[in-house]
Amino acid sequence: MSKPSPARYRTTNWSSYNVSLRKRGALLIWVDKDMVWRAPRDGRPGRPVVFSDAAMQFCLSIKVLFKLPLRQTAGMVASLLRLAGLDWPVPDFSTLCRRQETLAVQIPYRRADGPLNLLVDSTEIKFLGDGEWQARKHGVQGRRQWRKEHLAMDPDTSDIRPVEFTPSRDGDRLGQIPAGEQIGTVTADGAYDTRRCHKAIIERQAIPIRKNGRLWKDDCGAARARNETLRATRYYGRAFWKRWTGYHTRSRIEARMRCLKSFGERIMARDPDRQTAEIHIRVALMNRFNALGTAEIVRGA
DNA sequence: CGGATTGAGTGACTCCGCCT
DNA sequence: AGGCGGAGTCACTCAATCCG
Numbered sequence: 001m002s003k004p005s006p007a008r009y010r011t012t013n014w015s016s017y018n019v020s021l022r023k024r025g026a027l028l029i030w031v032d033k034d035m036v037w038r039a040p041r042d043g044r045p046g047r048p049v050v051f052s053d054a055a056m057q058f059c060l061s062i063k064v065l066f067k068l069p070l071r072q073t074a075g076m077v078a079s080l081l082r083l084a085g086l087d088w089p090v091p092d093f094s095t096l097c098r099r100q101e102t103l104a105v106q107i108p109y110r111r112a113d114g115p116l117n118l119l120v121d122s123t124e125i126k127f128l129g130d131g132e133w134q135a136r137k138h139g140v141q142g143r144r145q146w147r148k149e150h151l152a153m154d155p156d157t158s159d160i161r162p163v164e165f166t167p168s169r170d171g172d173r174l175g176q177i178p179a180g181e182q183i184g185t186v187t188a189d190g191a192y193d194t195r196r197c198h199k200a201i202i203e204r205q206a207i208p209i210r211k212n213g214r215l216w217k218d219d220c221g222a223a224r225a226r227n228e229t230l231r232a233t234r235y236y237g238r239a240f241w242k243r244w245t246g247y248h249t250r251s252r253i254e255a256r257m258r259c260l261k262s263f264g265e266r267i268m269a270r271d272p273d274r275q276t277a278e279i280h281i282r283v284a285l286m287n288r289f290n291a292l293g294t295a296e297i298v299r300g301a
Numbered sequence: 302c303g304g305a306t307t308g309a310g311t312g313a314c315t316c317c318g319c320c321t
Numbered sequence: 322a323g324g325c326g327g328a329g330t331c332a333c334t335c336a337a338t339c340c341g
Binding site: 069070071072093094097098238 | 324327330331
């Protein structure tokens with residue numbers, strides 16, 4: 001048996017790995033200045049991770065951005081690094097695939113002062129194709145597979161905050177917002193008007209807001225808070241309420257949804273975890289580009 | 302030192318989509 | 322419709338590291 005070639009990549013000077021890419025000319029605008037290509041020692045037994053999560057996210061970002069398959073992504077990243085004059089190894093496409101499954105994508109976001117007001121919406125993204133493997137894997141036959149994707153936008157910065165991405169039959173959760181962060185209001189449509197959602201929102205001491213609806217039974221804190229909101233809405237009327245809650249800004253999150261869809265209607269990954277990672281990478285890219293500059297619209301004199 | 306653990310590389314398998 | 326190439330995933334193997 002022929003033994004694996006000595007290294008497809010030249011041996012690397014590991015000590016140079018911690019050099020900030022930005023200092024290298026910032027060839028790649030979405031690379032964080034603190035990005036470390038090589039994974040730090042984690043002290044666990046076993047073969048250590050070669051590539052850091054940041055490196056993985058970078059490679060997968062290239063993949064998403066240029067709509068490349070895994071194999072071509074590895075080649076493109078190698079080429080980019082060469083252009084940047086960096087002698088760094090590039091993960092194998094198989095490594096990319098495996099690490100994508102467990103990758104915790106870092107989604108950059110900016111924060112304005114004051115409590116966070118969230119606009120929540122969801123959209124659906126189609127699986128790759130309708131092949132038999134899906135029916136086999138997911139036990140659903142003859143039905144198109146969709147993933148529901150939840151986005152929460154911070155209207156102050158237009159950044160998308162970490163989202164929950166669940167199979168459509170699962171419930172909704174207000175996850176991934178740091179526990180220390182104060183949430184002011186959560187604005188969502190009727191799809192989120194469930195007791196579980198309200199419970200999650202009330203637990204964070206936030207005010208849930210929705211368009212219209214009937215009163216619930218006053219049997220728990222979540223229901224009472226919701227009823228109060230509804231009564232206020234009815235009392236003051238829709239127009240005032242709209243101004244009060246800024247509901248019209250919902251159109252902004254729908255614009256962000258369209259933006260997200262511009263990455264393509266389909267996700268390449270087949271496994272749910274990898275799909276989640278892929279969506280998160282799209283969101284991270286959107287926020288990154290958003291942070292580069294957003295049009296500021298002011299009323300004329 | 303050697304077993305346990307875990308990540309990376311390799312080849313094979315399967316699916317998708319294009320082409321004929 | 323079927324062939325074929327490209328692509329994603331998986332099982333297996335190898336390699337590196339920890340720990341008793």
